[in-house]
Amino acid sequence: IHYQVPETLEHYFQEAGRAGRDGDRAYATLLLGPDDLLQSRKQFLANLPEVGDVLKTYRKLNSYLNIPYGERIETSFPFRLTDFCSTYKLPVPLTYNALEILDRQGVITLSKEFWEKSRIRITASKSDLYNYFNIHPELKDTLQILLRTYGGLFDFETQINPRLISRKLGCSEGDLNTALKRLEKDGIIELHQQEGDMLLTFLLPREDEKTIYPFSDQLKSRNKIKKEKVGQMQAYLLNNKKCRSIQLLTYFGENINKPCGYCDVCLSKKPIDPDQIRPLRQKILEVLSQGPKTSRELLDTWEYPESATLKCLQDLLHDGKLHLGSKNQYIVS
Numbered sequence: 001i002h003y004q005v006p007e008t009l010e011h012y013f014q015e016a017g018r019a020g021r022d023g024d025r026a027y028a029t030l031l032l033g034p035d036d037l038l039q040s041r042k043q044f045l046a047n048l049p050e051v052g053d054v055l056k057t058y059r060k061l062n063s064y065l066n067i068p069y070g071e072r073i074e075t076s077f078p079f080r081l082t083d084f085c086s087t088y089k090l091p092v093p094l095t096y097n098a099l100e101i102l103d104r105q106g107v108i109t110l111s112k113e114f115w116e117k118s119r120i121r122i123t124a125s126k127s128d129l130y131n132y133f134n135i136h137p138e139l140k141d142t143l144q145i146l147l148r149t150y151g152g153l154f155d156f157e158t159q160i161n162p163r164l165i166s167r168k169l170g171c172s173e174g175d176l177n178t179a180l181k182r183l184e185k186d187g188i189i190e191l192h193q194q195e196g197d198m199l200l201t202f203l204l205p206r207e208d209e210k211t212i213y214p215f216s217d218q219l220k221s222r223n224k225i226k227k228e229k230v231g232q233m234q235a236y237l238l239n240n241k242k243c244r245s246i247q248l249l250t251y252f253g254e255n256i257n258k259p260c261g262y263c264d265v266c267l268s269k270k271p272i273d274p275d276q277i278r279p280l281r282q283k284i285l286e287v288l289s290q291g292p293k294t295s296r297e298l299l300d301t302w303e304y305p306e307s308a309t310l311k312c313l314q315d316l317l318h319d320g321k322l323h324l325g326s327k328n329q330y331i332v333s
Contacts, residue, residue, distance in 0.1 A: 002030040005040040008229040009236060009251055027262075030237070037234050044230050047093040048223055049101060051216045055209065057098035058107070060088045062206050072205040078117075079110075079200040105215045111199035118180065119192045120146070121157040132188060142179045143188070145169055157190065240265055267307050280304050281312050285321065285332060292329035 006012040012030075019026035049057070061067075064084055065077050081099075085092045102108045122143075124132065133140045145168050150158050166176040177193075184191040204211055236247055244263035249256045259266050287293065287301060299309055313330060316322040322330050 002028075005030070005032070005036050005237065006233060007040075007044050009233050009248065010229075012233065012236075013248060013252070032237060037237070040234065041230065045227060047091070047097055048226060049094055049098040049219075050223065051212065051219055053094060054098045054101055054219065055212045057090070057095055058102060058212060059208055060084075060090065061099075061108075061200075062208075064088070065200075067202065067206050069206050069208070072202050074201075076111075076199050076201040079198040081197060101219065107202075107204050107211055109201045109203060111201075112197070117159060117193065118162055119157050119159045120153065120180065121155075121190045122147075122153045122188065123190055124188045126154075129188070132186070136186075139179055139183060141169060142176070143183070157192070240268070267305075270305065270307055277308065277312060280308055281316060284309075284312055284316065284330075288322065288330055288332045292325055292327075292331045294327075294329050298330070 002012070002015070006015060016028035016030075019028055061084070062069075064087060065073075065079075067073055081092065081096060084090070085095050099108070099110060103110045122129075129143065133143075142165075145165055146160065147153060149165065149168070150160060152158060162173050162176055166173045169176065180189070180191050183189045232251070236244075236251075239247060243259035243265050245260040246256055246258075283302065283304075284298065287298065295310065295313060298313075299306055302309075313322065316330075317324070320333055323333050325331050
């Protein structure tokens, strides 16, 4: 059962085909609501970067990190996507996709691991520390653990592992960070922190358009194909005139003209035998007089065609013989 519209017919064909792998008869059902096609287009196409989006993101990125035109800085930069987008009022999903394109094209590399680096040096004298501990005993353990873990904190800036220190203190990393900032504010330590959810490295010199345009045609072609495939999936869902199997197999290059007889399109074209209607109506009322049932439960109790059963249920609802309960069960009125 597909609860959401797949991106392409290739995705749908592969996913729906899993239902029949045991060799038994299987049914693929796709649930389609009134807004699903619009939502599908938004999901797959609204954040598809065009060439202009990629160029804009690249320019803003260079400005954000102060990269001069014509230069390539070999240093890796800590990078937080949300801060970057907030600075330039850029949409996060579209910007992230543009960055991924720059990564795939070898313009930048992105390491998507969250990391945080903290470096400290104790600037207070030992006598000042002693006096500070008397006034702020709640911070004594933090400094003592740091001094026991790292040598040379009085002499030079040292990188620390916040996770290790917080574990030794038995507190969260957030609590440790608060304590470090308080020590910095009170002039006890120098604190330098770098953090980000990505590590970004430039692989090419900054040349703006000259950097982006070599792969612009490839990007346009890729976007065109993606839009076509999303459109083909939606056209399949909207086509209720041609057998679903014929539609799918034709798309994949097979020449077939015989309808399957089982899909919703084929079943809708099967004539309903009038001689079945009267006894089926009576049968439905007899079964439901014993208790409410859903349409699926009714279909499981006999061999009448689904189309005939649904037609009788609709007629009985219209005639006031039945009504639907809160659990989608049919109840005799």
